[in-house]
Amino acid sequence: MSLRFAIITSLLEREATGLELTRRFDRSFGYFWPASHQQIYRELRSLLDAGLIEEKGDPARPGRGQPRVVGVTEEGVASLRRWIGELDEPRPERSSLAVRIRAAAATGELGGVEDAVRRHLAAHTATLETYREIERRDFADRLLDAEGELHHLVLRSGLANEQAWIGWCEDALELLQRLRRSE
Amino acid sequence: MSLRFAIITSLLEREATGLELTRRFDRSFGYFWPASHQQIYRELRSLLDAGLIEEKGDPARPGRGQPRVVGVTEEGVASLRRWIGELDEPRPERSSLAVRIRAAAATGELGGVEDAVRRHLAAHTATLETYREIERRDFADRLLDAEGELHHLVLRSGLANEQAWIGWCEDALELLQRLRRSE
DNA sequence: TGTTGCATGTAAGACGTTACATGATTTG
DNA sequence: CAAATCATGTAACGTCTTACATGCAACA
Numbered sequence: 172m173s174l175r176f177a178i179i180t181s182l183l184e185r186e187a188t189g190l191e192l193t194r195r196f197d198r199s200f201g202y203f204w205p206a207s208h209q210q211i212y213r214e215l216r217s218l219l220d221a222g223l224i225e226e227k228g229d230p231a232r233p234g235r236g237q238p239r240v241v242g243v244t245e246e247g248v249a250s251l252r253r254w255i256g257e258l259d260e261p262r263p264e265r266s267s268l269a270v271r272i273r274a275a276a277a278t279g280e281l282g283g284v285e286d287a288v289r290r291h292l293a294a295h296t297a298t299l300e301t302y303r304e305i306e307r308r309d310f311a312d313r314l315l316d317a318e319g320e321l322h323h324l325v326l327r328s329g330l331a332n333e334q335a336w337i338g339w340c341e342d343a344l345e346l347l348q349r350l351r352r353s354e
Numbered sequence: 355m356s357l358r359f360a361i362i363t364s365l366l367e368r369e370a371t372g373l374e375l376t377r378r379f380d381r382s383f384g385y386f387w388p389a390s391h392q393q394i395y396r397e398l399r400s401l402l403d404a405g406l407i408e409e410k411g412d413p414a415r416p417g418r419g420q421p422r423v424v425g426v427t428e429e430g431v432a433s434l435r436r437w438i439g440e441l442d443e444p445r446p447e448r449s450s451l452a453v454r455i456r457a458a459a460a461t462g463e464l465g466g467v468e469d470a471v472r473r474h475l476a477a478h479t480a481t482l483e484t485y486r487e488i489e490r491r492d493f494a495d496r497l498l499d500a501e502g503e504l505h506h507l508v509l510r511s512g513l514a515n516e517q518a519w520i521g522w523c524e525d526a527l528e529l530l531q532r533l534r535r536s537e
Numbered sequence: 538t539g540t541t542g543c544a545t546g547t548a549a550g551a552c553g554t555t556a557c558a559t560g561a562t563t564t565g
Numbered sequence: 566c567a568a569a570t571c572a573t574g575t576a577a578c579g580t581c582t583t584a585c586a587t588g589c590a591a592c593a
Contacts, residue, residue, distance in 0.1 A: 173450040174552080180457040190572055203452035210553065212574060237561070238572060248461065255457050256466025259450055261477050264515060267356040267442055269386035269508045274363045274438050276504035278431065283439025294444050317533050321459035324529055325452045328522050332447065335518035339511050346507055350500050357580085373544055393581065395546060420589075421544060 172254075174214055177204045179223060179243055179251045186227055186242040189215055202302075202329055215241060223247035272343070281354075285347045292340035299333040302326060355437075357397055360387045362406060362426055362434045369410055369425040372398055385485075385512055398424060406430035455526070464537075468530045475523035482516040485509060 181192060181200055192215075193208040195201075206214075218224045224247055227240045243251075268291055275284040310323045364375060364383055375398075376391040378384075389397075401407045407430055410423045426434075451474055458467040493506045 172551095173448070173453045176457055177453045180453065180460050183460045188572075189574090200456070201446075203447065203449045205446040205448070205553095207554070208572090209555085209574085213552095216574095251457055252461050252463045252466075255454050255461070255463045256469055259454065259470050259473065261474050261519075262448065262450065263384075263388040264386065264512075265356070265388070265445065266386045266511065267445065269511055270356045270360045270363065271438050271442065272504050272508050273383070274359055274434055276501045277363050277366045278435050278438070279500075280435045280438045283435075286439055287442050290442065291444050317462075318459045320529060320533065321455050324526055325455050327525065328449065328452055329447075331518045331522050332515075335514045336444075339514050342510065343507055346503060350503065371544075372546090388581095390582070391544090392546085392583090396580095399546095 173204055174206055174210060175218065176251055176254050177206070178211065178214055178218065179247050182224060182241060182243050183248065183251070186240050188238040188240050190238070199305075203325060218247070223250055281347055281351055285344065285351070288340055288343045288347065292337060292344070295333050295336040295340065299330065299337065302330050302333060306330070356387055357389055357393060358401065359434055359437050360389070361394065361397055361401065362430050365407060365424060365426050366431065366434070369423050371421040371423050373421070382488075386508060401430070406433055464530055464534055468527065468534070471523055471526045471530065475520060475527070478516050478519040478523065482513065482520060485513050485516065489513070 177196075177200055178192065181187070181195055187195070189208065189212050192211050193206075196204070196206045196211065215224065219226070219241070223244060224241045225244050227242045268287060271284050271287050275281055306323075306326060310319070310326065315323060360379075360383055361375065364370070364378055370378065372391065372395050375394050376389075379387070379389045379394065398407070402409070402424070406427060407424045408427050410425045451470060454467050454470050458464055489506075489509060493502070493509070498506060
């Protein structure tokens with residue numbers, strides 16, 4: 172469901188074609204809800220069918236290869252407003268790294284898992300740096316309007332998450348090295 | 355892929371029937387890789403076909419309704435050991451709460467999102483308390499073997515994650531209240 | 538004997554990923 | 566005009582969720 176409303180929100184911020192949306196998801200929206208262009212086109216079709224978005228601009232150019240700009244309808248905005256307050260439990264977290272560590276605990280295969288942790292640490296460190304650059308670029312001055320404050324809040328969620336992961340990975344490496352030495 | 359190896363690991367720790375596995379996933383393994391009984395039975399079938407697990411106990415009782423205990427084969431253990439070191443990037447995080455906050459920023463619908471944040475805060479607080487209870491129960495004494503240390507490490511990943519979420523939710527509520535007052 | 542609980546399954550649909558297909562526009 | 570790029574799609578597959586179906590055992 173969230174993808175649907177992520178798209179409506181993004182289109183509400185500004186009308187776009189499918190590919191422009193895809194790029195927005197690669198560049199910003201996708202940091203908290205990733206989506207490929209295939210998912211986006213499929214969802215756009217369904218949103219058009221439901222009347223929540225509509226085609227803007229010259230409708231006399233159908234067919235493949237032609238950019239099709241879409242925008243949100245009144246009904247789309249109404250459904251978005253309703254969705255915001257709907258019941259929403261946190262989705263279960265899945266950590267393949269935790270599975271690997273339990274597997275290592277059960278088999279004694281400690282070397283492989285250490286490599287895996289190191290790769291995760293590198294990835295999280297890179298993501299953290301990306302988020303910090305965005306923060307410097309977009310949220311450096313302290314005079315933000317409500318919309319800016321909320322965007323910053325979302326970014327801080329990513330920052331906190333990456334920092335928590337990095338701290339834990341460092342912890343994990345320390346433990347794994349200690350266990351390996353004392354074997 | 356991870357579910358497959360989560361099941362092998364759990365069966366390596368101890369043989370089980372499908373339902374026993376399901377309960378283990380509800381009670382411990384599922385904190386970092388949730389799975390329903392449908393997923394588990396499907397994967398068990400596939401693991402049997404692949405020869406990575408095999409039926410233990412009386413094979414003369416086939417059919418429905420009868421418990422079927424399975425255990426890991428030599429080949430299963432080998433494939434688990436191989437998997438531990440395989441390339442594994444962190445899977446993209448998805449946050450429906452972040453989508454809601456961006457939607458609130460775009461529509462001005464701040465009341466609904468505040469409720470959503472409060473519910474997430476309550477859920478994360480409850481999960482944190484569960485993890486703390488497990489920590490008190492299973493990891494209170496400081497004399498753990500390697501396996502115990504690794505299990506504790508996995509638990510600490512959950513603890514760190516929940517704590518990060520709770521801190522952020524409190525932050526978010528503060529901001530949302532401030533924005534509401536200054537409207 | 539009917540209800541409850543245990544145990545194993547089937548089916549359908551939503552969501553995600555990967556690979557590929559097709560048309561239009563730009564530019565070397 | 567060939568190649569690259571932009572843009573919109575299709576298809577197949579795998580995973581996850583939700584709802585339902587079937588059989589056995591205990592027991593009131």
